[in-house]
Amino acid sequence: MAYYSVNTSASLYVDMTAFNPLPKFIHLNLVLVLTGLLVSTAATDTSVATANGTTTYNRFFTATGAGTDDCIVATNSPGTDYRTGTDKSRLRLVAGIGSGLYIGSTSYMGFVWYRDKERVPFHFYNDGRAWLQMDKFGHAYTAYWESQLTYKALRWAGVDKRRALLWGGPAGFVFQAPIEILDGMHEGYGFSWWDVVANGAGSILFTVQEAVFDEQVVLMKFSYSPSIYPRYHHKLGENHFDRFFMDYNGHTYWFSANLRSLTGIKAIPEWLQIAYGYSANGMILEFDNPAEYRGEPFPHLDRYRQHLFSLDLDLSRIPARKRWVRVLLQTANTIKIPFPALEFNRVDGVRVHPVYF
Numbered sequence: 001m002a003y004y005s006v007n008t009s010a011s012l013y014v015d016m017t018a019f020n021p022l023p024k025f026i027h028l029n030l031v032l033v034l035t036g037l038l039v040s041t042a043a044t045d046t047s048v049a050t051a052n053g054t055t056t057y058n059r060f061f062t063a064t065g066a067g068t069d070d071c072i073v074a075t076n077s078p079g080t081d082y083r084t085g086t087d088k089s090r091l092r093l094v095a096g097i098g099s100g101l102y103i104g105s106t107s108y109m110g111f112v113w114y115r116d117k118e119r120v121p122f123h124f125y126n127d128g129r130a131w132l133q134m135d136k137f138g139h140a141y142t143a144y145w146e147s148q149l150t151y152k153a154l155r156w157a158g159v160d161k162r163r164a165l166l167w168g169g170p171a172g173f174v175f176q177a178p179i180e181i182l183d184g185m186h187e188g189y190g191f192s193w194w195d196v197v198a199n200g201a202g203s204i205l206f207t208v209q210e211a212v213f214d215e216q217v218v219l220m221k222f223s224y225s226p227s228i229y230p231r232y233h234h235k236l237g238e239n240h241f242d243r244f245f246m247d248y249n250g251h252t253y254w255f256s257a258n259l260r261s262l263t264g265i266k267a268i269p270e271w272l273q274i275a276y277g278y279s280a281n282g283m284i285l286e287f288d289n290p291a292e293y294r295g296e297p298f299p300h301l302d303r304y305r306q307h308l309f310s311l312d313l314d315l316s317r318i319p320a321r322k323r324w325v326r327v328l329l330q331t332a333n334t335i336k337i338p339f340p341a342l343e344f345n346r347v348d349g350v351r352v353h354p355v356y357f
Helices: 029-040 089-112 130-156 159-170 173-184 193-213 240-248 260-261 322-334
Strands: 047-048 054-055 218-224 251-258 272-281 305-315 339-343 349-354
Touching: 047 339, 130 173, 130 193, 130 218, 130 251, 130 272, 159 173, 159 193, 173 193, 193 218, 193 339, 218 272, 251 260, 251 305, 260 272, 272 339, 305 349
Parallel strands: none
Antiparallel strands: 047 054, 218 251, 251 272, 272 305, 305 339, 339 349
């Protein structure tokens, strides 16, 4: 999402109409992400009728019951053993949910979100430096999970891997494209090539791994801890709900890599991950902090990046027989698990966090 603020007087003025407790890339895609998680995990048990009886394949490709069957394809990814033949009823369900959410969210943007915004000639907005790129990591994170969940839903419907990657791989990029275009057509916003690049990067991260490794060796994850900075300026949110979305100082985006897949050492637990996290601190406004606020000099705050290293868990690799447990684990797998962390930044140097989230 690209937006800008204006200074209309000697005192600082921030155009708060450009902000919302749910930034657009999260607001539009939250339902889609949650729905995709439920669809792709709740029905991973597949019962197949055979000449010798019925064989049930669970998410870890364990056969139970009489008979055998060759229409289930095992993959390296945990919980992703798929049919080889397209199930038209499932495919219609996936297409219906995806199309409905896509059309509904785009219509919401066109008729509700921009209702009070003036239509202007299409224009661009360079926000590459904004928020020390924290919002760009948010775009990539959202696109990554949208692509993954769309792919899984298509595979659940029996679509073969090549076609599922062809249609599901770019899904995150495609889902967010209308937002960027509409931004470029309305006052107070602007089309951002940086947002487009970030959206594409998230979809590519998923697609390349699935195509090459047949699994997600590196997951994108998110964590949040309330920061001290909303006390300095109302723009970062006036309550905890607003701050969760509006205060990028509290966000951390993670690249969580599977240790066994990286090293090939079978003694390492399948679910153990090593994670690199990116965050930033000291940010009050989009590009720079204000010189004054409400008629008073604003205190100096260093804006700086944070680089973190920690352990993590891939919850999708933890065996679970109960369907509701699988749904819970898959949903929670978008979030970084709290662990001790080592931080490097230019202000404090090296910091050790006993637990970081």
